[in-house]
Each structure stands twice: as C-alpha cells, then as structure tokens.
Amino acid sequence: MGSPLGLLLALAVALPDPALLQPCSLGSPPLPLQFADVGADHRVPAHRRAPGSLDPLYGFVQTFLDVIQQNCFPTELLRDAFNDPPSARTSQILQYQTGYIICATIAVLYFVTLPVIGLSLCCCRRHRRCGTRIKAYRRSLLCQRNLLVLSLLLTTLVILGSVICAFAANQKVKEEMDPGVRDALNTLQALRHHVNGIPQGVQQAVEQFAVPKERILHDLSNISWSIGSTIHLVLKGTVYSAMAATKARVQDLQNSCSHLRTLNSTVQSLIRHQEELEAILKDRKGSIVSLLEDPQCTYCISALGRAQNMELGVNYWMVPSVERVLKTLNGLPKANFSEIIHQANSSFNSIPELAVLKMAELIRDLKVEVEKVAQRVQSVAEGFPISDHSRPMADALMKAENSSRPYLKEVKRYERYRWIAGVVTCTVVLLIVFCNILGLSLGIYGLAVRKDPSDYESKGEAGAKLLMTGVAFSFLFSWLLMLLVFSTFLVxxxxxxxxxxxxxxxxIYKFIDTPGNLPSSMxxxxxxxxxxxxxxxxAYQQCKNGACFWDVLPLEKSYHLNEHLDVAKYTAEFQKRPDRFQIRFQEMVLLNPEGKKDLETFRDSKLDQIDFGGFTAEMRKPVVKTSLVGLAVELEGLSKVQSDRSLAERLAEEAKNLKKIQNMTVLIMEGLVEKLKASVQFLSAMAPGLQALINSTQSQINQAESIVPxxxxxxLKQELSCFVKKEAGYISQYLNWLRSVLTEDVASCQPFSTALDNGRVILCDRVADPWNAFWLSLGCCTFFLIPSIFFAIKTTKHFRPIRLRLVSTGSEETYPFHIPRVTSLRL
Incomplete structure (x- = not known):
C-alpha cells in the first residue's frame, strides 16, 4: 500500500487549484448574428457598360475627337451663356469650336463639290465629250487594268467594313437609348426613394436589435444552471475523490475489525485444539513407543525415532495479543457512513439548483437591463436628425424627375427618326458596295472569256454598267450621307x-461649384x-468614399455616430451589475464529527504496532513435528510383518488412532491456521500505511469542505465575467452592424455619387460612344466614295471593247478602224 499512497500524495501536491485549470465554459466567442437585409428596396444600382466588340472603335473615336477638340473646358463661355446669353460672343464660340469648324468646312466642300462633279460628268457624257472606251491597245493596259481592279476592290472592302460597323453602331444606339432613358428615370426615382426611405430604414435597422436581444435573453435563461453545472463539473473531481477516499477508509475499518475479530477467535480456537492435541499426542506417543520397543516387534527400530518425535510443533500461546486493539475498535463504525456519504453527494449534486435560486434576482435585473439597452438603441432612430434636412433634396429630385420626363420622351421619338435615317443611308452605301462588287465580278469574268480585246462581251458590258450605276448612286446620295454624318458628328x-x-x-462639378458661373436660381x-x-x-468625393448624410448636410447639432453607437454606453450597467453581485455558498459537510472521530479512533488504535511477524513465524511451524499420516502408514506396514498376532493388531490400532487424530484435530488446526494467515496478511499489509492513509483522507475531506464554497x-465570478463579455460581444456585433448599415446603406449619400456616375455611364458610355462610332463609320464610307468613284470610272473602260489601230505610215486621221459588231451603249 505504500506505493499507491505515495502516488496519491504526489498528485495532491503537484495538481494546482482545479478552478484555475478550467477555462470559461461560457467564454466562447459570440456566434455570428444574422441580420435582415435592411434598405435593399431603396438602393441605387450602379450601371456599367458591358464590354463589347465595338470597344476598340469607341477608343479610336475618343482619340480622334481629342485631336479635333484640343481646347480646355470653356468656363468663360458657359458663364456668359448661363448668366447673360446675349453677352456670349460669336468669336468665343468660334474659337472654342475651331476643330469642328474645320471639319464643317471639309463637309461643305464635300457637300458642294461632289454633286457638282457628278453633274459635270453627266453633262460631259451626254455630249460625248468624255471618252468611254480605250482607243488603242497597249501591253501596259494589262498592268493598269489589274491595278485599277485591285484598288477598286480594296476601296469597296473598306467601305463594306465601315458600313457594317455603321450598321452595328446604329443598332447599338437604338438598343441603348430606350433602356438608357428608362435607367435614367429609374436612377432618379431610386435616389428619391432612398432619401425618403431613410427614416424607415433607420427604424428597421434599430428593430434588428431584437436579434441580439433574443440571444441574450436565451442565454440569461440558462446562465444560472450553466454556472452551477460548471461549478459541479470543476469541483467534482476534488469532492468525488474525497468521498471515494472516505468510502475506502470506512471499508478498511470494517475489514480491519472483521479480521481482528477473526484473528482473535482463531487464535483462541487454536489454543484450545492445541491443548487437546497435546494430551492426545502424549498418550499416543507413550503407547506407540512401548510397542515399538517390545523385543517381539520385528523391524520396529526404524519407526521408533519418528514415534519419539511425535510432539506439538507450535505454541499459540506465544502469538501477540490483539485484544487491546480489538477492544479499542469495538463497536466501530459508530457513525452511519452510508447516510453521511449519501447526504454529502446530494448536497454537492444540488449545486446547479442552488445556483439557480441564488442568481434568480441577478437574472431578473439583467433582463431589465437588456430592456433598457433596447430603449437606448431605439433612441438612435428617434434622435436621427436627417428627416428635415433630406426633404429639400427629395423635392429637388422630384422636380428633376418630373421635368426630365417630357424631354426623355422626345429623345426617344427623335432617336427613332435618327435610326431610320441611319438604316436608309447605310442601305444606300450597301447598295453602292453591291454594285461595285457585282460589277467587278461580271467585268472580270467578261475579260476572262473574251479572246479579242475588240470583241464585245455582254457580261463585261453589264459589269461596266453596274460600276457606273454605283458611281451614279455615289454622286446622287453623297450630299445626304455627308449631311447625316456632319449633323450626328456635331452633336x-x-x-x-x-x-x-x-x-x-x-x-463640370468644379464649374458648377465656382461662384458666379451659374445664376442664383441654379x-x-x-x-x-x-x-x-x-x-x-x-460632396461627390465624400459620398463616393462612403460618407453619410450627416457628413454633408447642415445639421443644427453635430451628430457624431460613433458617440451614439459607443458600446460602453449600452453595456456599462450590464457589466457592473454582475460585479456588484455577492453570493455565499454554504459550507459543505462531507464527513460529520462522529464519522471523523471513528476515523481518528481507527488511526489511533495502534493496529500498526501489532507484531504480525510473531503470527507469521508461528504459522510457518508444523502443528506436529512428525507427520502423523506417515507414521500411521509405517505402523500399518509393520503390523503386516509381525508374527505376533496381538502385537500386529495393536500396531494397526495405533495407526488407525493416528489417522483419526490427523483427521479430527490436526486438519482442523491447519484450516484455522489458513484462516489466521488470511487475516494476518490483510492486517499486516494495511497496518503500516494506515495512519498516512487516514491522514490523507482527512486532509482531502478538509480541503474539499473548505474549497467548495x-x-x-x-x-461564479469568473463565469459571470465571461458571460458578460460574451453578451457584450453580441451587443457590440449589432452596433458594428448598425454603424455599417447606416453609413454604407440606409443613411449613406453614396447613392448620389452612384446616380451621377450612372448618368455619365448612360449618356456617355452607353449612348454617346455608339453614336460617335456610327458617324465615324459612316463618314469613313462617305470619304472613301471619292476613290471608289474614281477607280470605278477608270475600271469601266477596261471592261468594254478596245478599238484596234491598223499599222500605216499615214496620219492618224487616215487610219481605218475596226468597227465592232455591236456598238457599245453609252451612259
């Protein structure tokens, strides 16, 4: 028992305070709270132009316009135009629009020159002053013809690519105009709803305090039982260990008393049997020795020595007495240890219920404090100073929305006319491209099948007519194309x-901000x-960076959101109440004085002073020095070899008596010795460490009784502190969410910057960019009509028969001509 005792004492010294080993069972981080999406119905969605295949063309147009218009923002011109329109001088406008004037000059020249050239060409052809055929064949004509065909083809392909881009840009403007107008109105409406919905959004955000409130009230309903269970969990090792040690000592006491009584009664029985056996052995020894010493006893000398040694081998009068110890322990245990242990367990296991009772008033106070926190949070909505100041903004937005509706409707109507004009002009250009491509195809085919350059070929003639038709369309509609290109370009x-x-x-924002640039009404x-x-x-920059309305509006009193949403403002009293809470747990009695007195009597009984070695030494001795069974067997053998019948019978009778003594006395004494040995072994093993065990048990009991309260x-204090931190974490989590919702959503002025950005995206990125791409593509078609006309007229001559000149020495006027079979038609 020495080794387990040492281990137990070592653990008792090495282990620290059990309460210090336990972290806060209620101190886990607060769970994330899920709040409703407040203000989702009043948000202003940000618009972006989706990337598309025309983006490179948009970039090229912007670069081209930067080259056309290199002047800075016309601040002075716009100031005069807004404040005093008649004072805006024409020279200022012309100076700012220099690039557009140059382009207008080019457009006017094109608008006038190309129709005039077409009319002149028509008159010239009508009077047959412009040749329509090549008069003489030369070898260089093949190279010239191929170069003209290739140039016309490349020019036509450029026009085709440009008209395709014009078609796409024209359709893109149509696709973006209607949703752009709708998005502009929706943006104004969403912005107005956002401003008007601020009070409602603030109230909805404040009402979300119900989420942490519900969680805190739920935790408060379970906190007292949880703390009591934590106390029970933390201390049960100490208490249960002390109770287990008490049970073990009581069992040791009961077992020791039982073994002492057994040991004492067994020794007394052995002494009685010892006295009886001693008398019997003395009688039997004399009788057997006399028989063996009889001269007529044959072969008896060998058994004589064993018979003479037939004496007691033990003397149980010599073993130590245990009567004094037994007298000391007589009547123990006097205390009802079963009832004591049951009551101690019941008292300790009732700690959770006791904690619920003692903390009931604190829980009620904390629930009242939670309601007060809810009222303080409600004051955030009631004192939110933005409704009166947002009304002018909402009125201005309503006015802007109502005044813009008729203009936007007109924009949609005029856009339809623009789209129809764009489709018509693109179709005309496409018709010219078709004439060129089909004319080139037929003309090249006619040249391929014609064997003689002077021969007439119908497909080549048709190709020439198609090319001249394209030329006619080019002259006829060039003014219309230029008119549409310049008007859309200018806008x-x-x-x-x-x-x-x-x-x-x-x-533009800086121009609006500068005093004097706009009239006071604007x-x-x-x-x-x-x-x-x-x-x-x-204001735009602050709103774009996430500022709130109270950062940009002139409030009578400065409204500092951080002060209104300070966590300490809401949790100070909630944290102070547990600190002021005082609780006193009653002392726990694990072992009453009567039980302690029993253990002390057991410890002081001097059980460890008993000489158990004397018992052990006496128990090792044989009951009889010689073996009665062996001597009986030997006597039986001698009785069989004796010639004297009477002697033989007496030897046999003595052998039988020895067996009877062995069975009736010696075996009984040996059984008592085994019984004695068991009790001696138990007591000798327990006695050396008895005092240390009882002292350790008493120390455990005293320690448990003292540390439990x-x-x-x-x-309780530690768990309450952890609980308060956890619940304050829920409140802090809500206040952080409220701050985020108010600043970034409900009361954010970022929707204003978003609305301004949306206006720029709708007007510039989604409408103006494809609009400008349209006139640039159509303008490219218009200007490439000039080389197309030139190459088409030149190429037409090569698709018609060529006059062959006869070789002669006369003058050119006397050369005979080869007249073709069919005279070619003239345009």
Missing part, C-alpha cells in the same frame, strides 16, 4: 468633348441643402 462630338470628357474629369448647393463649407465636388464563488 455626338460636342457631347463627348464638352460633357463626357469633363464629366469624367469632374471639371445654385445646386442650396437645392441639395449641403453644408456651407461643402460644394458639389467635395470558496472556489464556487470564484468560478
């Missing part, structure tokens, strides 16, 4: 260079109700 180009370019660089800062130290540019209070 789209100025929108890009005057509005979109400076909108993206925020030059003061945007006053219409929007911005702070005096803010203008449109700074103290550690229970410590654990």
């Amino acid at each position: 789209g180009g100025n929108v890009q260079t005057l509005i979109c370019k400076h909108w993206a660089s925020q030059e 003061n945007v800062t006053e219409h929007l109700g911005l702070k005096r130290n803010l203008n449109l540019t700074t 103290i550690e229970s209070e410590k654990i």
Whole structure:
C-alpha cells in the first residue's frame, strides 16, 4: 500500500487549484448574428457598360475627337451663356469650336463639290465629250487594268467594313437609348426613394436589435444552471475523490475489525485444539513407543525415532495479543457512513439548483437591463436628425424627375427618326458596295472569256454598267450621307468633348461649384441643402468614399455616430451589475464529527504496532513435528510383518488412532491456521500505511469542505465575467452592424455619387460612344466614295471593247478602224 499512497500524495501536491485549470465554459466567442437585409428596396444600382466588340472603335473615336477638340473646358463661355446669353460672343464660340469648324468646312466642300462633279460628268457624257472606251491597245493596259481592279476592290472592302460597323453602331444606339432613358428615370426615382426611405430604414435597422436581444435573453435563461453545472463539473473531481477516499477508509475499518475479530477467535480456537492435541499426542506417543520397543516387534527400530518425535510443533500461546486493539475498535463504525456519504453527494449534486435560486434576482435585473439597452438603441432612430434636412433634396429630385420626363420622351421619338435615317443611308452605301462588287465580278469574268480585246462581251458590258450605276448612286446620295454624318458628328462630338470628357474629369462639378458661373436660381448647393463649407465636388468625393448624410448636410447639432453607437454606453450597467453581485455558498459537510472521530479512533488504535511477524513465524511451524499420516502408514506396514498376532493388531490400532487424530484435530488446526494467515496478511499489509492513509483522507475531506464554497464563488465570478463579455460581444456585433448599415446603406449619400456616375455611364458610355462610332463609320464610307468613284470610272473602260489601230505610215486621221459588231451603249 505504500506505493499507491505515495502516488496519491504526489498528485495532491503537484495538481494546482482545479478552478484555475478550467477555462470559461461560457467564454466562447459570440456566434455570428444574422441580420435582415435592411434598405435593399431603396438602393441605387450602379450601371456599367458591358464590354463589347465595338470597344476598340469607341477608343479610336475618343482619340480622334481629342485631336479635333484640343481646347480646355470653356468656363468663360458657359458663364456668359448661363448668366447673360446675349453677352456670349460669336468669336468665343468660334474659337472654342475651331476643330469642328474645320471639319464643317471639309463637309461643305464635300457637300458642294461632289454633286457638282457628278453633274459635270453627266453633262460631259451626254455630249460625248468624255471618252468611254480605250482607243488603242497597249501591253501596259494589262498592268493598269489589274491595278485599277485591285484598288477598286480594296476601296469597296473598306467601305463594306465601315458600313457594317455603321450598321452595328446604329443598332447599338437604338438598343441603348430606350433602356438608357428608362435607367435614367429609374436612377432618379431610386435616389428619391432612398432619401425618403431613410427614416424607415433607420427604424428597421434599430428593430434588428431584437436579434441580439433574443440571444441574450436565451442565454440569461440558462446562465444560472450553466454556472452551477460548471461549478459541479470543476469541483467534482476534488469532492468525488474525497468521498471515494472516505468510502475506502470506512471499508478498511470494517475489514480491519472483521479480521481482528477473526484473528482473535482463531487464535483462541487454536489454543484450545492445541491443548487437546497435546494430551492426545502424549498418550499416543507413550503407547506407540512401548510397542515399538517390545523385543517381539520385528523391524520396529526404524519407526521408533519418528514415534519419539511425535510432539506439538507450535505454541499459540506465544502469538501477540490483539485484544487491546480489538477492544479499542469495538463497536466501530459508530457513525452511519452510508447516510453521511449519501447526504454529502446530494448536497454537492444540488449545486446547479442552488445556483439557480441564488442568481434568480441577478437574472431578473439583467433582463431589465437588456430592456433598457433596447430603449437606448431605439433612441438612435428617434434622435436621427436627417428627416428635415433630406426633404429639400427629395423635392429637388422630384422636380428633376418630373421635368426630365417630357424631354426623355422626345429623345426617344427623335432617336427613332435618327435610326431610320441611319438604316436608309447605310442601305444606300450597301447598295453602292453591291454594285461595285457585282460589277467587278461580271467585268472580270467578261475579260476572262473574251479572246479579242475588240470583241464585245455582254457580261463585261453589264459589269461596266453596274460600276457606273454605283458611281451614279455615289454622286446622287453623297450630299445626304455627308449631311447625316456632319449633323450626328456635331452633336455626338460636342457631347463627348464638352460633357463626357469633363464629366469624367469632374471639371463640370468644379464649374458648377465656382461662384458666379451659374445664376442664383441654379445654385445646386442650396437645392441639395449641403453644408456651407461643402460644394458639389467635395460632396461627390465624400459620398463616393462612403460618407453619410450627416457628413454633408447642415445639421443644427453635430451628430457624431460613433458617440451614439459607443458600446460602453449600452453595456456599462450590464457589466457592473454582475460585479456588484455577492453570493455565499454554504459550507459543505462531507464527513460529520462522529464519522471523523471513528476515523481518528481507527488511526489511533495502534493496529500498526501489532507484531504480525510473531503470527507469521508461528504459522510457518508444523502443528506436529512428525507427520502423523506417515507414521500411521509405517505402523500399518509393520503390523503386516509381525508374527505376533496381538502385537500386529495393536500396531494397526495405533495407526488407525493416528489417522483419526490427523483427521479430527490436526486438519482442523491447519484450516484455522489458513484462516489466521488470511487475516494476518490483510492486517499486516494495511497496518503500516494506515495512519498516512487516514491522514490523507482527512486532509482531502478538509480541503474539499473548505474549497467548495470558496472556489464556487470564484468560478461564479469568473463565469459571470465571461458571460458578460460574451453578451457584450453580441451587443457590440449589432452596433458594428448598425454603424455599417447606416453609413454604407440606409443613411449613406453614396447613392448620389452612384446616380451621377450612372448618368455619365448612360449618356456617355452607353449612348454617346455608339453614336460617335456610327458617324465615324459612316463618314469613313462617305470619304472613301471619292476613290471608289474614281477607280470605278477608270475600271469601266477596261471592261468594254478596245478599238484596234491598223499599222500605216499615214496620219492618224487616215487610219481605218475596226468597227465592232455591236456598238457599245453609252451612259
């Protein structure tokens, strides 16, 4: 028992306070809270232009317009135009529009020159002053013809590619115009709804405090039982260990008393049997020795020595007495240890219920405090100072929305006319391209099948007529193409260079912010109700960076959101109440004084002072020095070899008596010795460490009884502290969410910057870019009609028969001509 005792004592010293080993069972991080999506119905979606195949063309148009318009933003010109329109001088306008004037000059020249050239060519052909055939065949004509055909083909392909781009851009403008108008109105409407929905959104966000409130109230309903269970869990090792040690000592006491009584009664029985056996052995020894010493006894000398040694081998009068110890332990245990242990277990196991009772008032106070926190959070919505200041903004948005509706409807109507004109002009260009391609195809085929250059070939003649038809269409519609190109160029180009370019660089915002640039009736800062130290540019930048309305609106009193959403403001009292909470757990009695007195009596009984070695030494001795069974067998053998019948019978009788003694006395004593040995072994093994075990048990009991109330209070304080931190974490999580929702969604002014960006995207990226791509593509077609006309007229001569000149020495006028079979028709 020495080794387990040492291990137990070592563990008792090495292990620290059980309460210090346990982390907070309620101190786990607060679970993430799920809040409703507040303000989702009033958000202003940001628009983006989806990437497309025309993006490179858009970039080229912008670069081209930057070259056309290199002037800065016309601040002075616009200031005069807005404040005093008659004062805006024409020279200022012309100076700013220099690039467009140059383009207009080129357009006018094209608009006038090309129809005039076409009319002149028509008159010339009518009077047959313009040759329609090649008069003489030369070898260089083949190279010239191939070069003309290739040039016309390349020019036609360029026109075809440009008209395809024009078709695509024209359709893109149509596709973007209607949704663009709708998105512009939707943006204004969503922005107005956002402003009007701020109070409702704030109230909805405040009402979401029900989420942490429900979680905190749920935790409060379980906190007292959880803390009591934690105390029970933390301390049960100490208490159960002490109770187990008590049970073991009580069992040792009961077993020791039982073995002592057994040992004492067994020794007394052995002494009685020893006295009886001693008398019997003395009688039998004398009788057997006299028989063996009889001269007539044959072969008896060998058994005589064994018979003479037939004496007791033990003396149980010599073993130590245990009566004093037994008298000391008599009547133990006097205490009802079963009832004591049952009561101790019941008292300890009732700690969770006891904690619920003792913490009931604290839980009620904390629930009341949670309701107060809910009221403080509600005051955030009630004191939110933005409704009165957002009304001018909402009115301005309503006015802008109503006034823009008729203009946007007109834009949609005129866009339809523009689209029809674009389709018609693109179709005309496509018709010219068709004439060129079909004319080239027929003309080349006619040249391939014609054997003699002077021969007439119908397909070649048809190709020449198709080319001249394309030329006629080019002259006929060139003015219409140029008119459409310049009108769309003038509008789209100025929108890009005057509005979109400076909108993206925020030059327009700076112009609006500069005092005196706009009349007082157009003061945007006053219409929007911005702070005096803010203008449109700074407000736009702050809103784009995530500012709130109270950052840009002139509130009577400064509203600091961080102060209103300070966690300490809502959790201070909630955290102080547990600190002020005092609780006293009653002392736990694991072993009453009567039970402790029994253990002390057991310890002081001097059981360890009994000489168990004396018992062991006496038990090792044989009961009889000689073996009665062996002597009986030997006597039986001698009785069989004796000639004297009477002697033989007496030897046999003595052998029988020895067996009877062995069976009736010696075996009984040997059984008692085994019984004695078991008790001696138990007591000798337990006695050396008895005092240490009882002292350790008493120390465990005393320690458990002393630390249970103290550690229970410590654990309760620690768990309450962890609980408060956890619940404060829920409140902090909600306040952080509320701050995020108010600043980034409900009360954010970012939708204003988003609306401005949406306007730029709709006007510039989605409408102006394809609009400008359309006139650029159509303008490319229009200008490439000039080389197309030239190459088509030149190529036509090569598709018709060539006059062959006869070789002669006379003058050219006397040369005879080969007249073709069919005279070619003239255009």
